[in-house]
Amino acid sequence: MLGFISHWAEFSARRTLGDLQERVGRPGLAAAATVPGLTAAMDQHAAAVRDILTGGVEGSATAAGVILLAGYARGLLDHAREKGWSVEAPAMLSGWTHVNWLTTRLLAVCDMARRADDPKPVPSWPPAA
Numbered sequence: 001m002l003g004f005i006s007h008w009a010e011f012s013a014r015r016t017l018g019d020l021q022e023r024v025g026r027p028g029l030a031a032a033a034t035v036p037g038l039t040a041a042m043d044q045h046a047a048a049v050r051d052i053l054t055g056g057v058e059g060s061a062t063a064a065g066v067i068l069l070a071g072y073a074r075g076l077l078d079h080a081r082e083k084g085w086s087v088e089a090p091a092m093l094s095g096w097t098h099v100n101w102l103t104t105r106l107l108a109v110c111d112m113a114r115r116a117d118d119p120k121p122v123p124s125w126p127p128a129a
Helices: 002-032 038-055 065-083 093-098 101-117
Strands: none
Touching (some): 002 038, 002 065, 002 093, 002 101, 038 065, 065 101
16 A cells, blocks of 8 residues: 555656646756856755755655655745745746746756656766776
8 A cells, every 4th residue: 555655646746746847847947058047046946955855854765856846846836826926937038037036946846856867877887097
């Protein structure tokens, strides 16, 4: 039963992150390639999110990274909804120059989720000198 719950939690987390990736991640990561400062802002937000998830979430050592990221993103989205804020990517590339804190934080979560799924490089043997 525990395996089923774990599988369902990861499926739900991936669906949440996939939706967020479509709304914010894809356009934001494309913009980060050309908008000065966006990558640096995103990296700062990612560092803060990592600190929050590793130091401030009980049981984080046993939960899958995508589940933690999705839970964090859901919390941000719920808070935004309660405040009546809209969470959408800027329509124009120039809009990413002055994007708000929430969108930048969600973009960082999208990038972290994408990186969590990237295959890790296989070390060469013998190690390079």
